Structures are given as structure tokens and as C-alpha cells.
Amino acid sequence: MTGSAAHSQRATIYSVAAAAGVSIATVSRVFQGTSIVAQGTRERVLAAADELNYVPLGAARSLAVSRHELLGLVLPELGGPYYSELLMGFESRASELGLGVIVVVTQGKPDPSRAIRQLMSRVDAIAVLGSDLDDDALTHLATVKPLLSLAGIPDGPIDSLAAENTASAEQLTIHLLDHGRSSLLFLGDPDAGADIAGRYTGFSAALSARGLDVPEPVRIGLRESDGAAFATAHLAGEHRADALVCANDELALAVLAHLQDHGVDVPADVAVVGWDDVMAARYVRPALTTVRQPVRDLGALASDRLHAHLNGTTDAGAASPTHDILPTQVVIRSSCGCTTSPPERHLP
Amino acid sequence: MTGSAAHSQRATIYSVAAAAGVSIATVSRVFQGTSIVAQGTRERVLAAADELNYVPLGAARSLAVSRHELLGLVLPELGGPYYSELLMGFESRASELGLGVIVVVTQGKPDPSRAIRQLMSRVDAIAVLGSDLDDDALTHLATVKPLLSLAGIPDGPIDSLAAENTASAEQLTIHLLDHGRSSLLFLGDPDAGADIAGRYTGFSAALSARGLDVPEPVRIGLRESDGAAFATAHLAGEHRADALVCANDELALAVLAHLQDHGVDVPADVAVVGWDDVMAARYVRPALTTVRQPVRDLGALASDRLHAHLNGTTDAGAASPTHDILPTQVVIRSSCGCTTSPPERHLP
DNA sequence: CTGTTAGCGCATTCAT
DNA sequence: ATGAATGCGCTAACAG
Numbered sequence: 156m157t158g159s160a161a162h163s164q165r166a167t168i169y170s171v172a173a174a175a176g177v178s179i180a181t182v183s184r185v186f187q188g189t190s191i192v193a194q195g196t197r198e199r200v201l202a203a204a205d206e207l208n209y210v211p212l213g214a215a216r217s218l219a220v221s222r223h224e225l226l227g228l229v230l231p232e233l234g235g236p237y238y239s240e241l242l243m244g245f246e247s248r249a250s251e252l253g254l255g256v257i258v259v260v261t262q263g264k265p266d267p268s269r270a271i272r273q274l275m276s277r278v279d280a281i282a283v284l285g286s287d288l289d290d291d292a293l294t295h296l297a298t299v300k301p302l303l304s305l306a307g308i309p310d311g312p313i314d315s316l317a318a319e320n321t322a323s324a325e326q327l328t329i330h331l332l333d334h335g336r337s338s339l340l341f342l343g344d345p346d347a348g349a350d351i352a353g354r355y356t357g358f359s360a361a362l363s364a365r366g367l368d369v370p371e372p373v374r375i376g377l378r379e380s381d382g383a384a385f386a387t388a389h390l391a392g393e394h395r396a397d398a399l400v401c402a403n404d405e406l407a408l409a410v411l412a413h414l415q416d417h418g419v420d421v422p423a424d425v426a427v428v429g430w431d432d433v434m435a436a437r438y439v440r441p442a443l444t445t446v447r448q449p450v451r452d453l454g455a456l457a458s459d460r461l462h463a464h465l466n467g468t469t470d471a472g473a474a475s476p477t478h479d480i481l482p483t484q485v486v487i488r489s490s491c492g493c494t495t496s497p498p499e500r501h502l503p
Numbered sequence: 504m505t506g507s508a509a510h511s512q513r514a515t516i517y518s519v520a521a522a523a524g525v526s527i528a529t530v531s532r533v534f535q536g537t538s539i540v541a542q543g544t545r546e547r548v549l550a551a552a553d554e555l556n557y558v559p560l561g562a563a564r565s566l567a568v569s570r571h572e573l574l575g576l577v578l579p580e581l582g583g584p585y586y587s588e589l590l591m592g593f594e595s596r597a598s599e600l601g602l603g604v605i606v607v608v609t610q611g612k613p614d615p616s617r618a619i620r621q622l623m624s625r626v627d628a629i630a631v632l633g634s635d636l637d638d639d640a641l642t643h644l645a646t647v648k649p650l651l652s653l654a655g656i657p658d659g660p661i662d663s664l665a666a667e668n669t670a671s672a673e674q675l676t677i678h679l680l681d682h683g684r685s686s687l688l689f690l691g692d693p694d695a696g697a698d699i700a701g702r703y704t705g706f707s708a709a710l711s712a713r714g715l716d717v718p719e720p721v722r723i724g725l726r727e728s729d730g731a732a733f734a735t736a737h738l739a740g741e742h743r744a745d746a747l748v749c750a751n752d753e754l755a756l757a758v759l760a761h762l763q764d765h766g767v768d769v770p771a772d773v774a775v776v777g778w779d780d781v782m783a784a785r786y787v788r789p790a791l792t793t794v795r796q797p798v799r800d801l802g803a804l805a806s807d808r809l810h811a812h813l814n815g816t817t818d819a820g821a822a823s824p825t826h827d828i829l830p831t832q833v834v835i836r837s838s839c840g841c842t843t844s845p846p847e848r849h850l851p
Numbered sequence: 852c853t854g855t856t857a858g859c860g861c862a863t864t865c866a867t
Numbered sequence: 868a869t870g871a872a873t874g875c876g877c878t879a880a881c882a883g
Binding site: 516517562568 | 875876877878
């Protein structure tokens with residue numbers, strides 16, 4: 156390794172105590188700041204600890220205090236800015252609360268539930284995003300430790316926290332309708348997640364309100380390849396539409412680009428909108444109209460909730476599950492048909 | 504919480520043993536699969552465990568086996584696809600190796616070193632990315648636990664792992680020169696990180712090789728706002744250049760967009776290239792010429808290295824530090840002046 | 852194949 | 868202000 160010291164013989168609280176000529180209790184006290192220690196002794200202990208390169212063993216502490224001081228975050232994947240921001244908010248707030256974070260990405264894992272069980276054994280509470288786990292499984296997990304469902308079903312037996320979907324989808328759809336579009340299509344699979352389901356619900360509501368037929372959703376994935384495939388099909392005349400409401404920006408961008416490459420005029424021929432407000436949404440021409448979600452706040456709030464549970468700050472126990480929803484913001488740019496004057500690409 | 508069960512009285516190995524009518528050793532055995540247990544007993548134990556909702560206490564196990572089975576990953580931030588991919592690769596491989604991962608994001612933390620010390624107490628080894636820590640601090644940390652520096656200085660006393668920078672930068676610069684560009688500028692601060700420093704080195708080398716003067720780097724940040732600011736200055740005639748080598752894509756895209764908004768023809772008037780191959784790089788017009796790094800592999804390899812150290816697979820101890828470099832790939836698109844025929848935007 | 856036993860390193864009473 | 872003693876839940880010999 157570093158060639159120098161071998162990480163072999165780790166110093167323990169005992170060796171430090173011995174070196175400082177005090178008892179382990181005193182060492183523990185100076186490190187936890189739990190009780191007052193004489194200035195002199197404190198310094199001797201610190202010196203000894205430094206000298207021995209002492210690093211407390213977390214596991215021992217956890218066992219003693221019966222707390223891991225660690226939160227778990229389960230994510231389906233890590234692509235795009237969405238999950239990163241969520242993690243950022245989650246970790247940041249957790250850290251402020253004195254908690255560490257263990258992340259588990261389920262995608263590509265042979266046995267996700269095994270990974271989660273293992274996670275359960277090392278954290279105090281856990282936030283789960285994604286429907287890789289069926290609802291029963293989640294409910295069961297919630298039995299053993301505080302469990303928060305992120306962007307999941309906004310009801311049901313377990314606590315949940317999510318960004319608003321339905322209302323913004325409806326708003327976005329109405330906006331498209333107001334542009335004179337009449338043949339809209341929703342791209343994305345509502346069964347793939349509660350958030351997408353919510354968006355389709357809003358989409359449907361807007362259409363119904365105008366007395367329009369609600370088309371079946373085009374059940375495709377959210378990747379670029381899915382968008383390209385759809386565009387190809389669309390160009391072949393498989394679908395008829397003058398406006399495409401895509402379940403996320405990645406999909407929207409792929410569709411947009413592919414369509415343009417083949418001579419389709421966006422938004423003149425067909426409008427395209429998405430979700431997430433990724434960076435590319437601002438740089439593409441026409442700039443993509445989309446919905447921005449307070450993802451970071453969502454992550455931070457998740458940490459807060461979990462922390463509150465751990466400290467019994469909330470009326471845990473028999474209280475009914477909480478279901479919080481954070482407001483989102485429709486970002487109107489050009490791909491919907493609007494003409495924005497100053498290209499506002501220099502946002503955050 | 505869920506209203507139903509209270510996460511109060513957790514079952515222990517003792518309660519399970521009692522319920523199953525066996526000793527704790529047997530319970531431990533069926534859970535660790537460490538030794539053979541009679542089919543009958545095994546089932547009884549499992550049943551009891553399930554009944555009691557037993558989840559082993561990680562901390563207790565860690566203390567007993569003196570291993571956390573956890574890796575630490577320290578990242579400066581989480582913006583853009585770079586860090587996400589790195590984390591993805593790291594977590595994924597770690598998981599395969601039976602290890603969990605704790606992430607720590609230093610950006611925005613009042614006292615990063617405190618967070619790291621705390622991290623050190625709960626993991627077996629740690630990978631650090633970013634120069635928030637001075638080299639001495641890292642060296643010191645490497646004294647207590649296996650420590651791997653990611654995208655850091657490719658020499659020095661601690662193990663490192665990074666993507667190739669200099670050669671690809673040189674290659675990219677030569678490509679620009681071959682396009683007939685003669686007045687190149689490097690955007691980014693070499694002092695902000697070893698990777699950027701390496702890129703500037705390659706940039707310089709290419710220029711020197713052609714007998715050209717090497718301009719000072721334009722020391723700006725990597726955010727969109729930095730790019731916009733530079734573009735403004737450039738438009739005001741502050742800098743003269745017919746090619747801009749940006750330290751990353753975010754910067755390149757911001758510059759590109761801002762320049763175009765003000766009538767500059769890219770790449771005719773000025774070429775722009777970047778690093779990372781973010782999604783937007785494929786969608787922008789002209790498509791951005793950039794350098795793709797094997798970030799996910801880098802993360803996975805980091806886990807491997809750390810795991811190897813923990814198992815003494817490598818000649819740890821007195822061996823000199825290892826410094827591995829992963830090859831990168833220059834992705835030629837249009838912003839450099841090339842005319843690519845089939846818009847290859849449907850890559851991975 | 853299964854039970855007994857002895858720590859793992861630390862926080863915490865309870866004394867002093 | 869400090870020390871001695873106890874236990875947290877689990878694993879790993881060691882017996883049987």
C-alpha cells in the first residue's frame with residue numbers, strides 16, 4: 156500500500172488509555188464529549204490517540220449504543236440527474252443530522268431483496284425509491300425498521316414522500332391543448348412506477364375535461380433507445396399525434412432529436428414535452444418544455460423524516476402513515492409551441 | 504409509522520434460538536451458512552426467525568469478525584454524470600464482492616475532514632476523489648486504512664487510479680490544429696484537480712510540438728455560469744481564439760450555447776470541445792466533440808483494488824504504491840470542425 | 852451435527 | 868474528575 160505503515164494493528168480504546176495513563180472510560184469521554192474531562196487529561200488522551208493513530212471502531216460503538224447512526228437509501232439506478240440530486244439532498248441532510256448513508260442500487264443486482272435485507276442489518280432506517288419491491292415486501296420491511304417510500308404510491312400503509320405529478324401533468328397537457336393541439340400521446344409506462352402513473356393520470360384528466368378521448372399510453376421505456384424506436388415507428392405512420400407528452404426528458408430528447416433528423420419540424424409539426432429539466436433540455440433547439448421537480452429537497456426531507464422517527468419526534472407508533480407531496484414547476488420553453496424571447500438557458 | 508408493528512423490541516439471536524429450541528451457535532450457522540445444519544433444525548430456525556422478524560445486527564457481527572464489510576467513497580459533489588457513474592460502478596462491484604458502500608459528499612460540508620474521520624470508523628477501506636483534502640492529509644489517512652485516490656495525482660505515496668488525460672488532450676489538440684486552427688485556448692483551472700492539470704499538460708504538449716506558444720489556461724470554474732461569463736468576455740473581444748478546449752462538457756456546452764446565441768458560428772468561427780461526453784453533447788448542434796472516460800469501470804476497479812487489499816491478495820505492506828491509468832476515447836463529432844455524416848447520437 | 856464459552860471495542864452506570 | 872465493571876449481539880474455536 157503506502158509502503159509505510161501497515162494497517163495491521165489498530166489502536167483500540169485500551170491502547171490509548173494505557174498510553175495516556177488513564178482508564179478507557181476517560182478516553183471514551185473525551186471522544187464523545189459526553190462528560191467533562193480535566194484539561195490536562197484531555198490533552199494527554201488526545202496526544203496519545205494521535206500518536207497511536209486511533210480511530211474508534213464504529214461497530215463497537217454501535218453495539219454499545221444500539222444505534223448504527225446510518226441511514227439506508229435504496230435506488231433503482233443512478234442514471235440522469237434525478238437520482239444524483241436525490242442522493243445529494245439525502246446525504247447532505249443526513250450528514251447534518253450526524254448520520255451516514257449507505258446506498259444500494261438495485262438495478263443489475265441478481266437478488267435485490269437480499270441486498271436490502273443486508274442493508275437492514277446495518278442501518279437505523281431506510282428510504283426506498285422504485286417499485287422493484289412489491290408493496291407487500293415493503294410493508295413487511297416497514298415492520299422491522301422505519302421505512303419511507305420515495306416517489307411511490309401516495310397512499311397505502313407505509314409512509315411516503317413524493318413530488319407532485321398529476322396536477323403538473325394536467326397543467327402541461329392543458330397548455331398543449333391551448334396551443335391548439337388535439338391529438339396528444341403519452342409516452343411511458345404507467346405501470347413502471349407511481350410517478351409515471353400519476354403523470355398519465357393528469358394527462359388523462361386534462362383530456363377528459365375537454366371532452367377528448369384518452370388514448371392508451373404508449374408503454375415504452377425511458378431510455379434514449381426507446382425514444383428512437385418510437386420516433387421510427389412514428390415516422391412510419393404508426394402513431395398519429397401533434398403533441399407528445401414524454402414521461403421524462405431523456406425520452407423526450409431522444410424523440411425530439413430523432414424526429415428532427417428526419418425532417419419533422421418541432422414544434423410546428425409535433426410538440427414534445429418531458430419531465431425533469433435535465434441540462435440538455437436547456438441546450439436543445441427548440442428548448443424543451445418540461446417539469447422541474449424539487450428532487451434535492453425531496454432527498455433532504457426524506458432524511459428529516461427518518462431522523463424524526465428515530466428520535467420519536469413524531470407520534471410514531473399507532474399514527475396513520477404520512478403521505479407528503481412536494482410541489483413541482485412546469486417550465487415552459489419552446490418545444491411546446493411557445494416562442495420564448497430571451498433564451499433562458501442560464502438557469503441554475 | 505406503519506401503524507402496525509412497533510420497531511421497538513428487536514429480536515436477537517437469543518430470542519430466535521430460544522424460539523427454535525436451539526443454541527445461538529446454530530442460529531448463527533444457518534444465517535452465515537458457515538457450517539452444515541440439519542435440514543430439520545435449519546427449517547425450525549428459519550421459521551422462528553421469520554416469525555420474530557429477526558434481522559441480524561450488523562454492528563455485532565462486525566465487532567465479532569472485526570470487519571465492517573463496508574467501503575467508503577468520498578466524492579466532492581454529485582453533479583453531472585461523472586460522479587453518478589463512478590458511484591454506480593463502485594457500488595455495483597462492491598456489492599458483488601459482498602461489500603456495502605457509504606458515500607460522503609464533501610461539497611457544502613462545514614468540516615469535510617470530520618466527516619471523513621467518522622467515515623474511517625465505519626468502513627474497511629476508502630476511495631477518495633477530489634482535492635478537497637491536501638495530499639498530506641490523505642497520506643495520513645492511508646496510514647490507518649487502505650486508501651485509494653481516484654482521479655488524483657498519478658504518483659506520490661498513495662495508491663491511485665485515474666482515467667487517462669494527457670494523451671487524449673494532446674490528441675484532441677492536434678486534431679484541432681489539423682483543422683487549421685492556430686489560436687487555441689484552454690478553459691479550466693489546472694489547479695482545481697489533477698485531471699484538469701493533466702489535460703492542460705496534453706494541450707500544452709501538442710502546441711509545443713508544433714512550435715506554437717502555449718497560452719496560459721483561462722482559469723475558470725466548470726459550471727454553466729462560468730462558461731457563460733467566459734463567452735461574454737470573449738464576445739467583448741477579451742480573448743482571441745479560433746478553438747476552445749474546455750475542461751469539461753458542461754463548460755463547453757455553456758460556451759457553445761452562449762456564443763451561438765450571439766451570432767457566433769461554431770465551429771466555423773470558433774471550434775469548441777470538451778470532456779465527459781454527457782448526454783447533451785450528443786443532442787446539441789453542432790454535436791460536441793469530446794472525450795469519453797471509462798468512469799464506471801474506474802469505479803468498479805476501485806472496489807476491486809480495495810477489496811484486494813482487504814484480503815491481502817496483493818503484496819500489500821512494503822510494496823510501492825500502485826498507479827493505474829485507464830484509457831479514454833476521443834469522440835469526434837462536429838463542434839471541432841468535422842462534418843459527421845450519420846448523426847451518431849444513438850450511442851449508449 | 853450441535854451446544855458452551857470466550858471475547859470483539861466501546862458506552863455507561865456506579866463508585867470513589 | 869476518574870476508574871472498575873458490566874453488557875450490547877454475534878462469531879468462532881472447542882467440545883462433545
